Amino acid sequence: MSVTTRVPSENLVVKKNFLNSSFMRMARYVIVRLLTLFTTVVIGVYLTILIANMGGFVDEIIRGQIRDGVTQSIAGNPTYQQMDPDTRRQLIEERIALEEKRRGLDTPIAIRNFRYLANALQLDLGRAINLTSDSGSKQVRLILLERLPATLLLMGTSQLFLFFSSVFIALNLSRHYGNFWDKLIIALSPSSAVPPWFYGIFLILIFASGLKILPFGGMVDSPPPANRFDYAVSVLKHLALPGLSLIISSFFLSVYNYRTFFLIYSSEDYVDMARAKGLHSKDIERRYILRPTLPNIITNFSLLLIGLWTGALFTETVFLWPGLGRTLFQAIGLYDTPIIVGSTVIYAYLLAMTVFLLNFVYALVDPRVKIGE
Amino acid sequence: MNNLKASFQKILMYPSAIVGVVAILILVAVSIYTMITIPYPEAIRLWRGGEDVWYQNPKFAQPAWVNWFSSKKYSESFAVSSADGEFSKVATPGKDGATTYEMMHEFDFNYDMFPQDMILYLKSSFEVKQPFVSIELITPDERTIRIASFVITDKYTYRFSQDEKLRIKLRTEEIIPALFSNPETGEILKGKYKLIVTGTTFEPESTMDAEFVFHGQVFGLAGTDHARRDLTLPLLWGAPVALAFGLMAAIGTTVLTMIIAAVGTWYSGWVDELIQRITEINLVLPFFALLIMIGTFYSRSIWVILTATILLSIFTGAILGYRAIFLQVKESMYIEAARAYGASNWRIIFRYLIPRMIPLLIPSLVQAVPAFVFLEASLAVIGLGDPVLPTWGKIIQDAQSNGALYKGYYYWILEPAFFLMLTGLAFAVLGFALDRIFNPRLRDV
Numbered sequence A: 001m002s003v004t005t006r007v008p009s010e011n012l013v014v015k016k017n018f019l020n021s022s023f024m025r026m027a028r029y030v031i032v033r034l035l036t037l038f039t040t041v042v043i044g045v046y047l048t049i050l051i052a053n054m055g056g057f058v059d060e061i062i063r064g065q066i067r068d069g070v071t072q073s074i075a076g077n078p079t080y081q082q083m084d085p086d087t088r089r090q091l092i093e094e095r096i097a098l099e100e101k102r103r104g105l106d107t108p109i110a111i112r113n114f115r116y117l118a119n120a121l122q123l124d125l126g127r128a129i130n131l132t133s134d135s136g137s138k139q140v141r142l143i144l145l146e147r148l149p150a151t152l153l154l155m156g157t158s159q160l161f162l163f164f165s166s167v168f169i170a171l172n173l174s175r176h177y178g179n180f181w182d183k184l185i186i187a188l189s190p191s192s193a194v195p196p197w198f199y200g201i202f203l204i205l206i207f208a209s210g211l212k213i214l215p216f217g218g219m220v221d222s223p224p225p226a227n228r229f230d231y232a233v234s235v236l237k238h239l240a241l242p243g244l245s246l247i248i249s250s251f252f253l254s255v256y257n258y259r260t261f262f263l264i265y266s267s268e269d270y271v272d273m274a275r276a277k278g279l280h281s282k283d284i285e286r287r288y289i290l291r292p293t294l295p296n297i298i299t300n301f302s303l304l305l306i307g308l309w310t311g312a313l314f315t316e317t318v319f320l321w322p323g324l325g326r327t328l329f330q331a332i333g334l335y336d337t338p339i340i341v342g343s344t345v346i347y348a349y350l351l352a353m354t355v356f357l358l359n360f361v362y363a364l365v366d367p368r369v370k371i372g373e
Numbered sequence B: 001m002n003n004l005k006a007s008f009q010k011i012l013m014y015p016s017a018i019v020g021v022v023a024i025l026i027l028v029a030v031s032i033y034t035m036i037t038i039p040y041p042e043a044i045r046l047w048r049g050g051e052d053v054w055y056q057n058p059k060f061a062q063p064a065w066v067n068w069f070s071s072k073k074y075s076e077s078f079a080v081s082s083a084d085g086e087f088s089k090v091a092t093p094g095k096d097g098a099t100t101y102e103m104m105h106e107f108d109f110n111y112d113m114f115p116q117d118m119i120l121y122l123k124s125s126f127e128v129k130q131p132f133v134s135i136e137l138i139t140p141d142e143r144t145i146r147i148a149s150f151v152i153t154d155k156y157t158y159r160f161s162q163d164e165k166l167r168i169k170l171r172t173e174e175i176i177p178a179l180f181s182n183p184e185t186g187e188i189l190k191g192k193y194k195l196i197v198t199g200t201t202f203e204p205e206s207t208m209d210a211e212f213v214f215h216g217q218v219f220g221l222a223g224t225d226h227a228r229r230d231l232t233l234p235l236l237w238g239a240p241v242a243l244a245f246g247l248m249a250a251i252g253t254t255v256l257t258m259i260i261a262a263v264g265t266w267y268s269g270w271v272d273e274l275i276q277r278i279t280e281i282n283l284v285l286p287f288f289a290l291l292i293m294i295g296t297f298y299s300r301s302i303w304v305i306l307t308a309t310i311l312l313s314i315f316t317g318a319i320l321g322y323r324a325i326f327l328q329v330k331e332s333m334y335i336e337a338a339r340a341y342g343a344s345n346w347r348i349i350f351r352y353l354i355p356r357m358i359p360l361l362i363p364s365l366v367q368a369v370p371a372f373v374f375l376e377a378s379l380a381v382i383g384l385g386d387p388v389l390p391t392w393g394k395i396i397q398d399a400q401s402n403g404a405l406y407k408g409y410y411y412w413i414l415e416p417a418f419f420l421m422l423t424g425l426a427f428a429v430l431g432f433a434l435d436r437i438f439n440p441r442l443r444d445v
Helices: A002-052 A054-075 A085-102 A109-121 A140-175 A180-193 A196-210 A228-266 A269-277 A281-310 A313-318 A324-333 A337-365 B002-013 B015-037 B040-048 B164-170 B175-179 B232-267 B269-284 B287-298 B302-314 B317-330 B333-340 B345-356 B358-384 B392-401 B410-438
Strands: B078-081 B088-093 B099-109 B117-125 B132-138 B144-151 B155-159 B191-201 B207-215
Touching (some): A002 A337, A002 B269, A002 B287, A140 A313, A140 A337, A180 B410, A196 A313, A196 B358, A281 A324, A313 B287, A313 B358, B144 B155, B232 B392, B333 B345, B358 B410
Antiparallel strands (some): B078 B207
């Protein structure tokens, strides 16, 4: 009797231990990973804050701006004209001190950097210094949100098109490798050494300046069409050139890379085995080639998705596209630290989250991967 | 070593790679030629020079070779000076110490487009009595147009297009077209024109010299920009700058990445961990934004940007790739043998680990060059180029900010674009071939 009761309980203990250890291992992994990623984000954002504040030099610029502004507003105000110079100077100094206190310039830069870091990490992005949103707000959050749709439209259409078309075409090419189209793609793939804005200039030259059928830049006609349909057509017309230049500059290399990748995987023994079994080529593609390459494809796709956030800085600048990349560039030109930091902290969080989640996705799609090992 | 040599010989099997090598060699030759013929200080002086250096050139002039392709011929620019003798000068002494100088220049005008302007620069020396000058133009149909007569100072500039009196005399809006066309039909008049400048000085010691500058519609091999600068200068100087930036950044980045990866894998433990953490932090940092911040806030010097580029490009995904391979190499027998004979850590890293990676290093180094060449150009195009250096990106930026695409000055953008494209593609094509040669996994696919 005792024997029979002991055996299952022992089994249970072993099973429990096993469950426990597996669960513990995973929990420990999750905690350690989250902590390291968070530390990474903190250090990355802090470094950006340090550089964006120029070790306090941006403060000097802002102080100068405040002094100029206050002095001019008082000098230009007729009510103060009668005041004797000493009193007026005193008034100016008081106003400057007040304005500096309002902007928080009276606390030392080192302390402010940390306060700033804490706020940024809580996604309390604060107010921009010089930039305003089109609706007139100085909230960094609102400015970024206002520019996000433009970037999502441009980057989203071009990057998603690029991703899906290159995977699809690459699969096709890997099936018929060595034919004319395959050779053409190989021959054209060095074209991706050239950045998108560069193709953009050529496209502007041909379609905007030469043929005069597409606009030079911007996102919509000025004044914007009242009719919804016309508005959409106008946006599409403006989207064509920047979108096309983003696509041209990565298309051939992207197809080439995926094709080579698929070819390497399709020379595996188990693929030959599947062919020998006489499986349909569609099945081979789906189950024997795409499946093992899935982790890489998912990685690429998720990095592509978070890459949307940064926008295309140079392309947007060349095409005057009102997206996040151009906003970032404008912000840097205007020493607008809050916007630079806001954009960076969001990217950092998105990247950290993606990297964290990818570990689990790998474990889901690839049975060989175990979390925390 | 023989292996490497054999691998390089395989380049001959790739025609595109040969084209790439030839293009790179041409660029290197151009760079060396440029640095010898136009030394750095001279290039900077010319590039930063204003009207005083470039007054002889027209603005926004296309290169002269557009005439080969155009049915309508654009007028070419020239400048002649009586001091150099191209502008013939005859001095006839008169009475009371007066001297009459007759300066004459005959030039062919067989073009279909009017020139931009004509300018006469007069120089003379005198004590009290100012010299007197009169200008005449004899047209191919034997008309003599009296342009102007005036008293000059020691340095005097006469611009044909700006003379109000002449405008009224010719009864026209535009002086230059009126001078070069048939007054009855209004058609452009081709043939030999003769410019006669007669000057009289009234003191025995006085001298007089004239320089006649003809601003046509086309200029030289490459044309000119908004500041009358000859574009051959930045086009030529762009080559050494682009090559130096691209190569230094590529070599710095790939070699440092490899050394750091090797050190990390060899020592493992906290060193390795630290390198991986730095890589993760670097992935969070916005690369372009940081470079633009450094350019805007600190310095736009090409050396500062180069250093920042290298530092930010070391800890990228590539370091993880090298690490994976080093981890395999670390376990090889020959490393164990080296350890057994007592080789030091650094000896193993630099003599045994890294040399094994050279076949991988070479293609990635060559492939990295175009990205850096274009990075320099990209920064220049958004206005963050080196403030003193003439580069290809700077030409495009000047062209963009002067609305070259809107106004149709295509040569201004196409010339630097051609060179950028040539450099980028040459390295890309070569790197691509090298990648297939050195990467056995790619060889057959």
